[in-house]
Amino acid sequence: MTEKSKPILVTQPAMPPLDEFVELLKDIWDSKWLTNNGKFHQQLEVALAEYLGVKYISLFSNGTLALTSALQVLRITGEVITTPYTFVATTHSLHWNGIKPVFVDVDPVYGNLDPAKIEAAITPKTTAIVPVHVYGNPADVEKIQEIADTYGLKVIYDAAHAFGVNSKGQSILNFGDLSILSFHATKVYNTIEGGAIICHNEKTKKRIDYLKNFGFADETTVIAPGINAKMNEVQAAYGLLQLNYVKENIQKRKEVAEIYDKELSKIKGIRILKHQTKAEHNYPYYPIFLDEKEYGKTRDELYDYLKTKNIYGRRYFYPLVSEFPMYRSLDSAKPSNLPNAHNIAEQVICLPIYPELATEQVNEIIQKIKEFKG
Numbered sequence: 001m002t003e004k005s006k007p008i009l010v011t012q013p014a015m016p017p018l019d020e021f022v023e024l025l026k027d028i029w030d031s032k033w034l035t036n037n038g039k040f041h042q043q044l045e046v047a048l049a050e051y052l053g054v055k056y057i058s059l060f061s062n063g064t065l066a067l068t069s070a071l072q073v074l075r076i077t078g079e080v081i082t083t084p085y086t087f088v089a090t091t092h093s094l095h096w097n098g099i100k101p102v103f104v105d106v107d108p109v110y111g112n113l114d115p116a117k118i119e120a121a122i123t124p125k126t127t128a129i130v131p132v133h134v135y136g137n138p139a140d141v142e143k144i145q146e147i148a149d150t151y152g153l154k155v156i157y158d159a160a161h162a163f164g165v166n167s168k169g170q171s172i173l174n175f176g177d178l179s180i181l182s183f184h185a186t187k188v189y190n191t192i193e194g195g196a197i198i199c200h201n202e203k204t205k206k207r208i209d210y211l212k213n214f215g216f217a218d219e220t221t222v223i224a225p226g227i228n229a230k231m232n233e234v235q236a237a238y239g240l241l242q243l244n245y246v247k248e249n250i251q252k253r254k255e256v257a258e259i260y261d262k263e264l265s266k267i268k269g270i271r272i273l274k275h276q277t278k279a280e281h282n283y284p285y286y287p288i289f290l291d292e293k294e295y296g297k298t299r300d301e302l303y304d305y306l307k308t309k310n311i312y313g314r315r316y317f318y319p320l321v322s323e324f325p326m327y328r329s330l331d332s333a334k335p336s337n338l339p340n341a342h343n344i345a346e347q348v349i350c351l352p353i354y355p356e357l358a359t360e361q362v363n364e365i366i367q368k369i370k371e372f373k374g
């Protein structure tokens, strides 16, 4: 490695060429149209729907407001079944809607909500299921839908990790009643901050568009207590440029992941995550799961050692959301209810992965993990 002193962070955002962005900024400066369903907002909705292979998409200022609003769109109340193995925004969005989260354990391999454990958590107050496609690996959408249909529940996917993921020949975003995306700087496709709701019919799209703009249906009609969660023109213009490079960026991520796969799979005590072959993957994270007996060091020892070598992984998702003070006292948050989630949360480190991560840097990270083994 040439620049030993420069830290390698878990991710680094892909950005469009500055000169291309400046051209679009000039356009915005000329028009003085900064937000409120401007032309870039409209263009990006069309372009993203086509790229992703979905019918309707509504852009938001971030993924958390998209999810918080999605729950309002379907008027979800009472209790919602969800996963503790996620980013806090999933659960906080329920909380902000006055909904009680009910945690259900995950499968021990992918960390996705375990459908076999959902039914036991359903009560008369349950209205919906909010699963996450963790690390871009599709949740078991068919089984989840079967349960939802049986019990009359809605399904809203937190698909923040699943931009561009296809399963069984179509976008994973086409499953469930709604899906939300995040376009935060750390995600595979970013608009600096940003997000979206994906829906399947025009009526719902209309309702979403009202709700993200205070509930205005026209100049003088307010149909619901909406919020302000619109994406602005600067973000949308940036997002249009990003779309030209996202395929190439996912390919670069894939190349990084393949080097890791090849070398790390040889190290005893390190489990890598083979992405599901039936899915067209997007390589958003590179999680490894460490078995401390086999590896000879604990997860945190390796995590801290890498930091001393200027390599900054992240323990996504540790601690579990169910361990945070505002959720810890819920019955469903008891560790005995969530054994698999606790296990993987104790084992995981997400290693650096991003399009510009050089092969030498990847090799250096691998070398350090080999070196440190007990």
Ligand SMILES: *Cc1c(COP(=O)(O)O)cnc(C)c1O
Pocket (backbone or CB within 6 Å): 062, 063, 064, 065, 086, 087, 089, 090, 132, 158, 160, 161, 181, 182, 183, 184, 193, 194, 195
């Ligand atoms: C990033 C993320 C979010 C939140 O998205 P923001 O755009 O940062 O608000 C929600 N859920 C998951 C699983 C995420 O990874």
